[in-house]
Amino acid sequence: MPISASSEAPPLTVHDLRLVYGRGRDATTVLDVPALSIAAGAQLSVSGPSGSGKTSLLHVLTGIERPTTGLICWGSVDLATLGEGARDAWRRRNVGLVFQDFHLAPQLSALENVLLPLRFDHWRLGAAQRDRAQDLLDAVGLAEPKRRAGVLSRGEQQRVAIARALIRDPRILAADEPTASLDAENRAVVADLLLAAARRSGATLLVVTHDAALLGRLGSVIRIANGSVAPVEAAA
Amino acid sequence: MNPFPLIGAELRRSWPGALALFAVMAFAIAMGVTVIAQERALRQGSARAADDFDLLIGAPGSETQLVLTGVYLQESALPLMPDTVWSELARRNGVTWAAPLVFGDTWRGRPVIGTTADFVTRGGKRTPEAGRLFQADHEAVVGSDVPLAIGAGVVTSHGHSRDDGRALPGEARHEGHELIVVGRMPRTGTPYDRAILAPIEAVWEAHGLARGRPDRDARIGPPWPEATGDAPVIVVKAASVADAYRLRAAFRGGRTMAVFPAEVLVQLYGALADVKAVMAAMALATQALVFVSVLVCVFALASARRRDIAVLRAIGAPRAFVFAVVWLGVCLLVCAAALAGIAMGYVATAGASALLSERFGFMLNARIGPDEWAMTALAAVLGALLALVPAAAAYRGSVVTGLRGG
Ligand SMILES: Nc1ncnc2c1ncn2[C@@H]1O[C@H](COP(=O)(O)OP(=O)(O)OP(=O)(O)O)[C@@H](O)[C@H]1O
Ligand SMILES: [Mg+2]
Numbered sequence: 001m002p003i004s005a006s007s008e009a010p011p012l013t014v015h016d017l018r019l020v021y022g023r024g025r026d027a028t029t030v031l032d033v034p035a036l037s038i039a040a041g042a043q044l045s046v047s048g049p050s051g052s053g054k055t056s057l058l059h060v061l062t063g064i065e066r067p068t069t070g071l072i073c074w075g076s077v078d079l080a081t082l083g084e085g086a087r088d089a090w091r092r093r094n095v096g097l098v099f100q101d102f103h104l105a106p107q108l109s110a111l112e113n114v115l116l117p118l119r120f121d122h123w124r125l126g127a128a129q130r131d132r133a134q135d136l137l138d139a140v141g142l143a144e145p146k147r148r149a150g151v152l153s154r155g156e157q158q159r160v161a162i163a164r165a166l167i168r169d170p171r172i173l174a175a176d177e178p179t180a181s182l183d184a185e186n187r188a189v190v191a192d193l194l195l196a197a198a199r200r201s202g203a204t205l206l207v208v209t210h211d212a213a214l215l216g217r218l219g220s221v222i223r224i225a226n227g228s229v230a231p232v233e234a235a236a
Numbered sequence: 237m238n239p240f241p242l243i244g245a246e247l248r249r250s251w252p253g254a255l256a257l258f259a260v261m262a263f264a265i266a267m268g269v270t271v272i273a274q275e276r277a278l279r280q281g282s283a284r285a286a287d288d289f290d291l292l293i294g295a296p297g298s299e300t301q302l303v304l305t306g307v308y309l310q311e312s313a314l315p316l317m318p319d320t321v322w323s324e325l326a327r328r329n330g331v332t333w334a335a336p337l338v339f340g341d342t343w344r345g346r347p348v349i350g351t352t353a354d355f356v357t358r359g360g361k362r363t364p365e366a367g368r369l370f371q372a373d374h375e376a377v378v379g380s381d382v383p384l385a386i387g388a389g390v391v392t393s394h395g396h397s398r399d400d401g402r403a404l405p406g407e408a409r410h411e412g413h414e415l416i417v418v419g420r421m422p423r424t425g426t427p428y429d430r431a432i433l434a435p436i437e438a439v440w441e442a443h444g445l446a447r448g449r450p451d452r453d454a455r456i457g458p459p460w461p462e463a464t465g466d467a468p469v470i471v472v473k474a475a476s477v478a479d480a481y482r483l484r485a486a487f488r489g490g491r492t493m494a495v496f497p498a499e500v501l502v503q504l505y506g507a508l509a510d511v512k513a514v515m516a517a518m519a520l521a522t523q524a525l526v527f528v529s530v531l532v533c534v535f536a537l538a539s540a541r542r543r544d545i546a547v548l549r550a551i552g553a554p555r556a557f558v559f560a561v562v563w564l565g566v567c568l569l570v571c572a573a574a575l576a577g578i579a580m581g582y583v584a585t586a587g588a589s590a591l592l593s594e595r596f597g598f599m600l601n602a603r604i605g606p607d608e609w610a611m612t613a614l615a616a617v618l619g620a621l622l623a624l625v626p627a628a629a630a631y632r633g634s635v636v637t638g639l640r641g642g
Contacts, residue, residue, distance in 0.1 A: 101639075116551070164551070
């Protein structure tokens with residue numbers, strides 16, 4: 001199934017989602033989401049105290065982790081029923097992720113990190129693809145694309161991670177504290193970039209953040225406390 | 237999909253470990269290659285040296301020793317045959333040429349062999365590369381590796397002599413029986429390249445033995461009308477295979493024995509093959525050990541890379557991509573090691589062959605044959621198959637656990 005950048009983002013409907021770690025007496029419920037629905041192209045934030053399950057929620061919503069029970073329907077696709085490989089493939093086609101810990105390949109250059117998702121289905125990369133990666137790095141303000149990711153500062157790594165998340169023009173953009181390691185000026189740059197990218201392609205944007213400025217620019221807030229998400233209806 | 241930029245970067249990052257793995261694998265493969273190549277070089281080199289020796293006749297004793305001395309000029313005290321054997325052979329049909337050989341004298345550590353023109357020319361098939369054949373009993377021709385110019389005089393010694401020409405204690409030189417070098421034979425790649433070939437009459441005479449003709453008759457070579465000295469070996473070139481078998485039957489048992497050197501060599505190769513089997517088994521065990529340790533390293537590496545792999549999967553890498561990153565990385569290393577192993581094995585074989593050629597006196601050709609390629613290919617395929625295990629394991633386990641560093 002080929003991806004096309006212009007295709008609409010699917011709406012999300014979540015039902016009775018629970019993520020439980022451990023069994024029996026040790027079981028801890030990390031996530032409990034009775035209902036959540038996000039319109040296609042909505043831009044919203046996830047907010048809550050540390051350890052409340054924000055990262056877990058992103059993992060479950062993007063198919064990295066399978067919920068213990070419940071329904072996660074992006075359009076007609078229920079992630080909860082897909083196998084590991086199918087979820088990986090779906091994620092490749094639909095999702096751009098910025099991890100809280102960046103998770104760059106330290107041995108690759110910044111530019112190669114951004115190009116990496118394209119290598120999954122291209123043997124040779126064209127000049128246009130390289131230019132696009134370079135443009136993204138320029139947009140996040142990374143001056144030295146040839147430098148190995150392993151030696152970059154946290155703020156630089158964060159910006160490379162954002163460029164990598166955008167390279168495939170995802171229909172769903174999920175960012176876990178994308179501005180946490182940045183100064184005020186770069187926070188604004190990155191926020192602009194994420195919002196503009198999402199708006200341009202009509203992607204659904206989900207951002208975990210404590211950044212007040214960024215919170216203010218996003219539509220609704222998914223508040224999470226101790227794994228519990230109050231029912232939310234987010235419109236575009 | 238193209239996993240190579242990632243594989244390349246990974247190898248660059250962990251180059252000391254990768255280099256160590258590469259070196260150990262290459263070394264193990266080189267060992268196997270050397271054992272196989274060297275054994276063949278030895279077998280072929282020795283067989284080639286025996287090519288001109290269809291049938292050897294000697295006094296009863298060790299067949300192996302007869303071949304080792306007659307063909308490879310190994311020093312030994314062979315029992316002697318009386319001249320009646322030669323006369324009997326001279327009466328037989330089916331002999332293309334035959335020549336007696338006598339050993340025992342040396343010049344500066346090189347063997348001096350008394351024989352006839354037929355042996356020197358292999359019945360007329362070879363001619364001197366320079367100069368001419370000996371025509372009188374004070375003349376000699378030399379093998380290609382003997383450092384004597386044509387026209388040089390040679391005083392041979394009874395038994396041993398030193399390479400540098402200084403006298404050994406008790407060394408007896410055949411003074412008064414000086415030989416003049418009149419010709420040099422082309423290179424044969426056999427121990428005879430180091431030998432001085434003198435008329436057999438000259439050697440008999442130097443030892444006070446009958447030379448087959450009255451003293452005033454200066455001619456040399458058979459037929460000898462009178463009695464001659466004894467000889468330990470007679471080389472016979474038979475007219476046909478049937479003749480060779482007939483002659484062997486005729487001179488076998490009783491006062492003489494007759495052997496096909498090729499047959500004796502086959503027995504020796506049997507022993508050599510046992511040695512080779514042991515060494516090949518050792519080389520194989522080394523390879524097995526090496527590949528197991530490589531596998532352990534790859535596993536250790538793979539678990540250290542669990543997070544990397546989890547990240548790849550989290551950003552949507554296809555199963556095949558993740559698999560290729562791990563598997564091709566190891567395969568690349570294994571294939572490079574296999575090629576380097578072949579190269580190292582060739583160098584080692586060439587070195588060993590040069591040394592052994594010097595030691596044994598016959599040419600050893602260093603060559604990488606199909607057996608070596610097959611063994612190396614087998615090692616590479618085995619390595620590639622073993623690498624499937626960590627590659628397959630890379631996709632097991634949960635992405636989240638990998639991401640969270642669990
Ligand atoms: N494998 C696991 N087993 C048990 N508990 C886990 C596991 N993984 C995560 N947790 C727990 O799930 C809870 C939610 O974790 P999560 O990382 O989602 O929090 P978070 O809201 O992203 O916090 P932070 O703001 O600090 O990033 C935490 O209490 C954590 O300890
Ligand atoms: Mg988190």
